[in-house]
Structures are given as C-alpha cells and as structure tokens.
Amino acid sequence: MDSRSDLSDPEVVARVLNGEQEAFGILIRRYEPGLLRYAARMLSSRDLAEDAVAEGLVRAYRHLASCRDPSRLRPWLYRIVANRCKSYLARRDAGDVSLEEAPPLADPVDNEAAVEQAEQMALVQRALATLSAEKREAFILKHVEGMSYEEMAVVTGERVPALKMRVHRAREALLQALEEHQ
Amino acid sequence: MNPIDPRVHQALDGEIPRDTLPPELRRQAERLEAVAALLAETPAIESVAARVMATVARPAPTRGRRLVRWFVTPHAIVLRMRPLWSVALAAGILFLAFFPVRETGPRLGQEEGVAQFVARFPDARSVAVVGSFNDWRPGSIPLEDVDHDGIWRASIVLPAGTHEYMFVVDGERWVADPLAGRYIEDDFGRENSLLIVRPTKR
Amino acid sequence: MKALGLLLLAVLPLSAQSVRARLEGRVPASSIVAIDSLVRVAAAENLPTEPLIQKAIEGGAKHVSGDRIVRAVELNLDQYRQAQALLVRAGDAPPVTPAEVAAVVSARKRGLGAPVVERIVAAVPDERRSSALHAVADLVGHRFDPDSATALILEAVRQGMHGLRLLDVSNAAILEIQRGRTRAEALAAIRRDLPNVAAAPAPARAAVQRARRPVAATGREPSGP
Numbered sequence: 164m165d166s167r168s169d170l171s172d173p174e175v176v177a178r179v180l181n182g183e184q185e186a187f188g189i190l191i192r193r194y195e196p197g198l199l200r201y202a203a204r205m206l207s208s209r210d211l212a213e214d215a216v217a218e219g220l221v222r223a224y225r226h227l228a229s230c231r232d233p234s235r236l237r238p239w240l241y242r243i244v245a246n247r248c249k250s251y252l253a254r255r256d257a258g259d260v261s262l263e264e265a266p267p268l269a270d271p272v273d274n275e276a277a278v279e280q281a282e283q284m285a286l287v288q289r290a291l292a293t294l295s296a297e298k299r300e301a302f303i304l305k306h307v308e309g310m311s312y313e314e315m316a317v318v319t320g321e322r323v324p325a326l327k328m329r330v331h332r333a334r335e336a337l338l339q340a341l342e343e344h345q
Numbered sequence: 346m347n348p349i350d351p352r353v354h355q356a357l358d359g360e361i362p363r364d365t366l367p368p369e370l371r372r373q374a375e376r377l378e379a380v381a382a383l384l385a386e387t388p389a390i391e392s393v394a395a396r397v398m399a400t401v402a403r404p405a406p407t408r409g410r411r412l413v414r415w416f417v418t419p420h421a422i423v424l425r426m427r428p429l430w431s432v433a434l435a436a437g438i439l440f441l442a443f444f445p446v447r448e449t450g451p452r453l454g455q456e457e458g459v460a461q462f463v464a465r466f467p468d469a470r471s472v473a474v475v476g477s478f479n480d481w482r483p484g485s486i487p488l489e490d491v492d493h494d495g496i497w498r499a500s501i502v503l504p505a506g507t508h509e510y511m512f513v514v515d516g517e518r519w520v521a522d523p524l525a526g527r528y529i530e531d532d533f534g535r536e537n538s539l540l541i542v543r544p545t546k547r
Numbered sequence: 548m549k550a551l552g553l554l555l556l557a558v559l560p561l562s563a564q565s566v567r568a569r570l571e572g573r574v575p576a577s578s579i580v581a582i583d584s585l586v587r588v589a590a591a592e593n594l595p596t597e598p599l600i601q602k603a604i605e606g607g608a609k610h611v612s613g614d615r616i617v618r619a620v621e622l623n624l625d626q627y628r629q630a631q632a633l634l635v636r637a638g639d640a641p642p643v644t645p646a647e648v649a650a651v652v653s654a655r656k657r658g659l660g661a662p663v664v665e666r667i668v669a670a671v672p673d674e675r676r677s678s679a680l681h682a683v684a685d686l687v688g689h690r691f692d693p694d695s696a697t698a699l700i701l702e703a704v705r706q707g708m709h710g711l712r713l714l715d716v717s718n719a720a721i722l723e724i725q726r727g728r729t730r731a732e733a734l735a736a737i738r739r740d741l742p743n744v745a746a747a748p749a750p751a752r753a754a755v756q757r758a759r760r761p762v763a764a765t766g767r768e769p770s771g772p
Contacts, residue, residue: 169745171718172725177524180463180496183751184402191394193726196387203388217393217400224401228465228496233524234689237725280383287380306357306381309727331354334377338349341380451758459750459758477601479761480573481608486761500758507653507681509605519609527685530656532602532619533611539657541681543711543747545755 173233180228187224194237195220197308198244204303205248207292215251219244238310238317245300245318252296290340298333305330349373456505458542462488462512464522467495469514476510476537478503483513505544509537566600573604578613585620594627595645626652633661637668647673654680663693670701675709682717689721691730699734706742719744 170178170189178186195216202212202219223230223243230239291299304310304318312323319326353374355361366374453459462474472488479485488497509529512520521528525538566586570579582603589596599620606616630651634643654664663683671679679700686696696717703716716737723733737744749755 169715169719169722170748171526171721173524173526177461177463178751180465180524181461181498181500181754183753185398187401188394188398191392191397195392195394197727199390199393200385200387203390204384209388209390212388212390213393217396220393220397221400224397231523234526234725237727284383284386287383290380291384302381303384306377307384309729327358330358331349334354334357335349337380338373338377341376451760453755459755461750461754475608477605481601481605483608500754502758502760507677527657527681527688529653531605531609532622533606533609533615537605541711541714545749 171234172236176227176230176233176236179224187227190223190236190240191220194240197237198240201241201303201308202244202248204288204291204307205245205296205299206251207288211251215247216244219247222247235314235317238314241304241308241310241318242320249296286341290337290343293340294333294336297329298336301326301329302333302337305333353377451502453502453545456544457502458505458545460501460503460508460540460542462497462499462501462522463524464488464497464512464520465495466497466512466514466520469495469497471515472497473513473516474499474501474510475513476508476540478508478510483516488512503540503542505542508540508542510540511537566596569600570603570607574607574616575613578603578617581617582620585617585624589624589627592628592631593642593645594624594631595649598649599623623652626655630655633665634668637665639668639673644673647676650677650680653677654684657681657684658687659684660693663687663697666697667701671704675704675713678710678713679704682713685714685717686720689724691720691734695730695734699738702738703741703744708742708744712742712744712746715744715746716741718747 170186172190172193175186175189179190198216198219199212202215203209206212206215219240223240226243230236232239291302294302300319301315304315305312310318312326315321315326316323321329350370350373352361352366353370356363356366356370356374357377363371363374464472466472469490472490473484474486474488475481475483486499486501488499490497509531510522512522514520519535521536522538525540527539527541528536529539531537566583567579570582574582582599586596586599589599602623603616603620606619611619627648630648631643633651634647635641639647651664651668654667655661659680664680667679667683668676682700682703683693683696686699687693699720700713700716703713708716719740720733720737723736724730728736
C-alpha cells in the first residue's frame with residue numbers, strides 16, 4: 164500500500180496544492196466508496212452514481228484550494244457530490260435523463276439467506292425511493308454515512324435544528340413506506 | 346405520516362440509552378437501524394479513480410505542452426554537419442553519459458528537515474511566511490505563485506523541531522495557515538500556526 | 548572553577564547587551580528595558596529565555612503596543628514558573644531544564660489541562676515528553692476526550708514508542724475519524740494496532756530538491772521534540 168495514505172487530509176491537500184497531482188489519488192481511495200454508495204442510494208442508478216461521483220471529484224480537484232477547512236474535507240466532498248446528485252435529480256424531473264425506476268436486480272444467488280437479503284434490499288430501496296430527495300439525503304447522511312448533524316450542515320448548507328427535524332420526518336416516512344410495501 | 350414517539354428519535358440520536366425504550370419502540374428503532382445497515386453495504390460499482398485522475402491530468406495545453414507535442418509528432422529534420430562536429434557531439438554525449446548531472450537541491454544536516462508551505466490567496470500581490478525560524482521578519486521567506494493561479498508555495502529547509510508561524514499577505518495582513526492543523530495561542534489575542542519539522546533523510 | 552566564574556562574569560553583561568541589541572528596532576524602544584529585565588529574571592531562575600525574546604520580537608513584528616508586548620512576556624514568564632512548579636509536583640527528576648519547561652507551556656497553550664500534563668510528565672521520561680505532549684494536544688485539538696487521548700499515547704509509550712513516532716500514533720487516530728469513524732472506534736482501532744502504526748512518509752523528492760534555506764535564518768536551536 165502507498166505509505167502516503169497515512170497522511171492526514173490537510174497534509175494530502177497541501178501536497179496536491181503543492182503540485183503533487185497524484186496525491187489526489189489518496190483522497191479518491193479514501194472517500195470514493197462512501198461517495199459512490201451515497202450517490203447510488205440517492206439516484207437509484209449505478210451509472211448515474213458513477214457519473215455524479217466522477218464529476219464531483221474532478222470538480223473537487225479543481226477547487227481544492229477553496230476548501231476552507233481541509234480537516235473537514237469529507238463533508239466538503241459530500242457537498243460537491245450531493246450537488247451533482249441534485250442536478251441529476253432535477254434533470255430527471257425535467258425528463259432529460261431516465262433513472263431506473265426499480266433498483267437493479269441482484270446477481271443470481273443460490274443461497275437462501277442471500278436471496279432473502281436481496282429481497283430485503285429491494286424492499287428498502289423501493290421505500291427509500293418514495294421519500295423526497297431532501298428526506299432521503301438526510302436519512303442517508305445520518306444513518307448510512309454516519310455523519311454528525313454538524314457535518315450534515317456542511318454538506319447541505321442547512322442549520323442543525325432544521326436537519327434534525329428533517330431526519331425525524333425521514334425516519335417516519337421510511338417506516339411508513341416500509342409498512343406499505345411489505 | 347405516523348409520527349414516531351420522540352423517545353425513538355432520542356435513542357437513534359444517541360441522546361438516551363437504547364435499553365430505556367419499551368419493547369415496541371425499541372423494535373421501531375431496530376427496524377430503522379436494520380434498514381440503515383442494509384443500505385450501508387457497499388454497492389457493486391466500479392471505481393471511478395482512473396477516470397478522475399485521467400481527467401485532472403489533462404490540463405489546457407500550455408506553451409510547454411505544445412512544445413512537447415511538437416517533439417513527439419513526426420517531423421522531417423535534415424542536419425548538415427561537418428564530420429569534425431559530429432565527432433565533438435559524440436564526445437559530448439559520452440561525457441554526459443559517464444558524468445551524469447548531480448542531484449540538485451540543498452544538502453540537509455542530520456537535524457534538518459523540509460517544510461512545505463502552501464496557501465491560497467487569489468488576490469494577493471505578495472505572501473511571506475514569518476515565524477520563530479526567521480525572527481518574525483516579514484519578507485525574508487517569500488512564497489511564490491509561479492503560474493498565477495492564486496496558490497502560493499515555498500519549500501524551506503528548517504531545523505527539526507517545533508516552530509510557530511503565520512503568513513503575511515501583501516506585507517500587512519497576518520493570517521494563520523488553514524492547512525497547518527496545529528494552532529497555539531500567540532498571547533496577543535490570536536493564534537499562531539504550529540509546525541513540527543521532522544529530520545529528512547536523503 | 549574560578550576561571551569558569553570569571554568567564555561567566557565576562558559573558559553575562561555581553562549577553563544582556565545582545566538581548567537589547569536584538570530588540571533594538573524590533574520592539575517599541577520604551578519597552579526594551581522592561582523586556583530585558585524580564586529575560587534576566589528568567590535566566591536567573593533557570594527558565595527559558597530565548598522564547599521570551601522571540602515573543603517580544605513577534606509582538607513587535609505584529610505591531611503590538613510596547614505595553615502589550617511587556618504584558619505578554621510577563622505572562623509567559625509567569626507560565627514558565629507555573630510549569631516549573633508543575634514539573635516538580637509531578638515528580639520530574641531535578642534539575643528542571645528550560646527545554647522541559649518550554650514543552651509544558653507549549654502543551655498548556657495548545658489547550659491541555661494541568662492534570663493531563665501532570666499525568667504525562669509523571670509517566671514519560673523527559674526526552675520523550677515533548678512529543679507525547681504534542682501527540683495528546685493534536686488529539687485534543689481534534690476533539691478527542693483528553694483522558695482517552697492521554698491513555699492512548701501513554702499506552703504507545705509503554706509499548707516502547709517514543710519521539711516523533713508518538714505523533715504517528717495521533718496522526719493515525721485523526722486519520723480514522725477523517726475516514727468517518729467515531730472517536731471511540733478510532734481510539735480502539737489504533738490501540739489494537741500499537742506499536743505497528745504507519746510512520747509518516749518523507750516529503751516528496753521534488754519538494755526536497757527545490758527546498759531553499761531562509762536567507763535570514765538565525766540558526767538558533769528550536770524547541771523540541
């Protein structure tokens with residue numbers, strides 16, 4: 164493994180800004196899995212998630228110097244990818260791009276437990292898709308990406324009390340959707 | 346939409362312990378957590394790392410790049426040369442092959458290291474680093490913005506150990522380094538950035 | 548011994564002069580006498596003197612008034628005395644050196660409480676202490692609980708780590724929270740890995756090659772670690 168992956172975020176940012184372009188790869192390795200997961204859950208599409216994350220990371224690289232607090236790089240990156248996701252969702256509303264309505268089918272599985280898990284996942288994804296984009300984002304950031312309300316504030320630009328309320332509403336809507344889909 | 350009992354929210358936000366919930370409410374909290382756990386599984390999506398790195402490595406062509414392109418594109422080049430010059434040229438190439446150019450850069454002592462300063466000041470006319478290592482003398486260690494992108498850099502040999510510093514922008518504005526990660530009270534109502542230089546082995 | 552005494556007599560007034568000479572033009576003239584006498588008091592009490600001179604010059608460079616500069620130097624002198632007392636209280640082996648005092652004051656200014664510093668002083672021998680204090684201060688600066696941060700670094704010391712390696716431990720824990728782990732998870736993960744925490748990488752070759760020496764470098768000894 165690249166020994167430089169043990170640098171802290173501000174150190175990696177300093178190296179990238181100092182002309183070590185390849186050091187940006189460390190940040191990609193560090194945050195890409197979470198960003199892809201976030202985008203996939205937001206957009207219900209692998210292809211669009213890849214596009215949103217790739218575009219977001221390129222944008223992050225180009226504007227890296229404007230990240231005011233590099234010790235909080237993670238929520239800053241999520242903010243950029245979240246904005247890409249929002250623009251895809253807006254284009255879907257306008258009919259520019261088509262999203263897969265149903266979540267992708269699970270790979271063929273021969274194990275009963277895996278089948279059940281795949282079914283559960285499909286159910287959860289359908290329930291999640293019924294939430295408004297704002298609520299879906301709030302639930303994912305809080306419970307899937309494990310962010311604090313303060314980090315969520317950096318991602319969304321909203322204030323903490325508003326986000327808390329949004330997470331509460333998201334939990335309620337999700338429980339209800341799960342009951343209806345069951 | 347059915348409101349959830351506020352205690353479920355409190356438990357999920359870590360404000361009250363989970364086991365204080367009555368069984369029915371605990372089931373709701375667990376249901377939501379199970380959903381989160383399912384969604385937290387990493388989806389099978391290909392990495393976009395190669396795509397991103399290829400894009401960022403493709404800057405707008407600069408003069409240097411155009412020159413490189415000229416060199417790698419086939420051209421017909423005719424050289425007319427007296428045999429004597431071709432012998433001299435061959436001797437020169439041989440000399441370079443046997444006496445390669447030495448590694449450049451400063452010789453570092455055992456207790457010295459390299460500190461890299463980077464800062465973004467898009468509208469600055471000058472940026473300098475001042476600190477305990479240069480007797481707080483503004484201007485003695487200027488940062489450079491060679492390509493005029495607003496990012497100022499300096500790579501400086503310093504004694505290994507702890508140093509306090511700040512940036513001075515346009516000779517008058519004192520600013521802490523946002524990339525420092527370590528800060529210390531300066532006793533004048535602000536904070537200095539703190540740098541720990543490790544000895545660099547070459 | 549007599550010769551040493553004579554030598555000291557010859558050197559002392561000179562160094563007092565050199566303090567004034569260094570302050571000349573760097574701090575308001577009206578404050579030089581007061582700063583000089585504070586530096587001499589520090590020397591007599593075996594407390595750090597160079598950081599006091601630096602603090603005064605720093606204030607002058609920042610265009611702070613003479614009064615405030617003198618107050619800052621007084622405050623530092625007072626903090627040195629408190630640090631000296633703390634070191635004695637925590638059982639530091641005498642004599643208490645200026646470098647040890649400076650390390651404690653630096654840690655206190657970075658936000659470590661006296662009980663935490665005392666705990667580290669009592670547990671870590673002098674030459675390792677400065678890095679241990681910085682490592683704990685790094686963690687506390689990233690909102691780790693001071694007691695858990697101290698426990699992690701002292702555990703690293705117990706396992707034979709010292710010097711800059713202790714900063715690798717705090718760096719590793721900070722990296723874990725940047726990757727999205729909670730502070731408790733980060734501490735547990737790093738504690739499990741001890742003492743096999745990755746070492747800080749060397750600066751890039753290109754950065755070393757283009758490094759230059761500061762023109763006005765003073766060449767004075769910096770404080771540890």
